[in-house]
Amino acid sequence: MTQLNLPIESTTLPNGLRVVVSPDRAAPVATVGVYYNIGFRIEPRGRSGFAHLFEHMMFQGSANAGKMVHIKLINSSGGVLNGSTHYDVTNYYESVPSNALDRVLWLEADRMRALKVDDENLRNQRDVVKEEVRVNVLNQPYGGFPWLDLPPIAYRNWSNAHNFYGDFDDLDAATLEDVQKFFKTYYAPSNAVLLILGDVEMDEGFKLAERHFASIPSGPQPDPANIDEPPQIEERRGVVEEKFGALPGIAIGYQAPRRLTPEWYAAAMLDQALHGGRVGRIYRRLVLEQQIAVDADGGIHYPVGDLFDYNGPTLMVTRLLHKSEYSADQTLAAYDQVLDEMKQKGMTSEELDPIKVKFRSNYYSMLEGGHGASIPRYGLMHLLACFTLFDNEPRLVNTILGGFMDVTPDAVQSVAQKLLTRHNRSIVIRQPAKKGAA
């Protein structure tokens, strides 16, 4: 059962906005998403953190809905809303009882049409974002490990390597003019996709999309950004101080294959064999058997993305916290042995077949819920958006599983041999600070 039959139809409005509708009328709730083809990777130089700061500004007021009106109207309709900034996309989404669908689409169209924000809004959200960075990174044990630690070590192109949450000096330097320019450059209809899921008829979905979005003027497509990386030819290493926690951490990132290539499908199975929770080879060996590490996790585009939502260089990452009595080198040697075994001996179908079953099962759950627990079909929305913006084919949601199910043990071994080499990896060590007198 690898071919799904979710009803998915799509169209493009004359202004370039792509629209995807996927009805499911079982429950009277609908999920709406608008995805823009802009992530933190290609924010302007000297403006690190700007794509995310801008995402906050999208809640501060638009042409006909002033500050807080978006939030008030969604909450008072019985719904929830949020937005998030990723490497290559930024999303805005709502889940509501379906009688609010018309209203939600009006709101999303209003802020695609024009932002209406002022300096006071910008100052306010700059403060909010700084507290977000503090609560998630600067004031937490292992904050930003490894998602903010690895890029500056692994990459040479600023777009891929910079601090995505933003240096505070850069956040302070951001102006209202930057906000409007960013909006003009990246938030044109032709750089976006609208998704309507859940309790709506197919025709009605497209009609509503047309009614609210068709009159938004088209804008020029942004110039394609250069996010290429020069080929990596040597192992890269760095050390970051851990201010709070006492356990040392190590994260290892291997440059991962491009999406939808044969190697990518095989790498996804390799990733499941190596990571994949307690049954994965790394957790089993390092945590359960040798007990060098106390935690091990990882994945492709981990931990702030997934297998599907990147469109440029990314890493397959392993994150380890290990006991202080083992050195970083000892831990790494044990880790390397797990990888070497995979490269030398590969895997049998006795291992690969259950991995495929688990992958299929995870995929269903992702479509139904995904990482936004209170947003039904968040995962389906996310996949439809990425397949539309990156590949121009939302229906890949129905067929993509087949590619993973066709991977052979040999393919996994050869992708392991190709990917898991010293010169293809970057390593960051989270080194606990020497504690002074408390």
Add this chain to the structure above:
Amino acid sequence: MASVPRSEGNAAIPALTAARPVIWPQRVRTTLANGLEVVLVESHTIPKFTGQLFFRSGNAVTAATAPGLADMTATVARTGTTARTSRQIEEDLRRMGADLSSGAGADTSAVSFAGLAEFSSDLLRLVAELTQQASFPAEEFERERRQLVEGLKIERTTPGFLASERFRRVLFGAHPYGTISPTEAQAAGYRLEQLKDFYRQYYRPGNALLVLVGDFSPQEMLARIEEIFGSWPAGKVEDAPNPVLPELRGRKVYLVHLPGSVQTQVLVGNRAITRKHPDWLPLTLANSIYGGAFNSRLVMNIREDKGYTYSPRSGAHPLRQHGYFSIGAAVRVDVAAATLTEIFYEIDRMRSTPVGEEELADARNYLSGIFSLGLATQDGLAGQLATSTLERLPDDYLETYRARILKLTAAEVLDAAKKYFDSENAQIVMVGDRAQAEAQAAQFGPLEIYDAQGNRI
């Protein structure tokens, strides 16, 4: 002042269309001869099913002697049975496309699982094995205990954890709810025999509830459950009496000193009520207006107006025997006192002035609407069923919840705020570097200072 814009000021905003009815799915509820309660609901969103097997005994049971023991018992119970090794268990789960976790909160222990519908019998058999025939291998126990101790060390550097730990101790004192976590020494002192005792005593069908939601026919599933769990020997559990609660008079401030903090975590509140209390829904609505939603007064004030914090939230938290109300925010170090001033300002406003009709209607709609979002996923449904069944709420709780919310009045909200937002006796916890936080903390009441290990300094 954060002013709430009025929606009717703009004629362009589309009105809500007629709502389609929310139809709660039929539940199959039964109790097996051995006392196991079962609740089943079919949901065909995906070809999977999800479930939880609860025991109505959690960490509260052993809080006086070995805090966290129920959690450790649940953790080690998934690492071996008389028929399967730890590795076999993990590999079998993968073969079934299943996820499984086990753990305990204050009031319950639970095994939670989800897997492909085509393997539901196999997965239920494994769950039955973990909860009836766990073998508690010594080496698995030793490893899990060490991992727990390392995890506790990290928790002691996490502001959110330190704030909750102190707050619960202040509100509940020697009552089991006053302890949310073992110390490292207590965890290191767990003995395997204690885990086995807990398991023998509390993992009994008369103490258990099985909730299943997913892609199955309830009648077939019921037969399967009877076959798999019917032979579990009966056994019931009696609740132990608990110590009295501390009397909390006047505001007091507790500062946990975390050197090097670049933010101050604030947590304020007081004891409140359980979900069974007749005031539960009015309190829920009052909380939603105060600080329980994005579009709430506190969030508008200290985030959207003043920019002090990223994610302020208030919550009414029900436990089985008692409940509490709390307000939390991680704020810039120089505005901790200003934040508390706004928190109390908004509390006092809730306690003194009835909310207006529009704000009331908006909040009622919000609670009613987000409740029905739970219908759309197997996990959402399972969570709602577990809550209503575990707490032995009325059978029609889910069906009538929205109507009861939509009937609440401004007078009921005002009354709930007066009773349960106890401004005068609020307990205040702050976690931060005392160099910045101490003087600000002292403005709000008698101050006690602790280190991250819980020692008074």
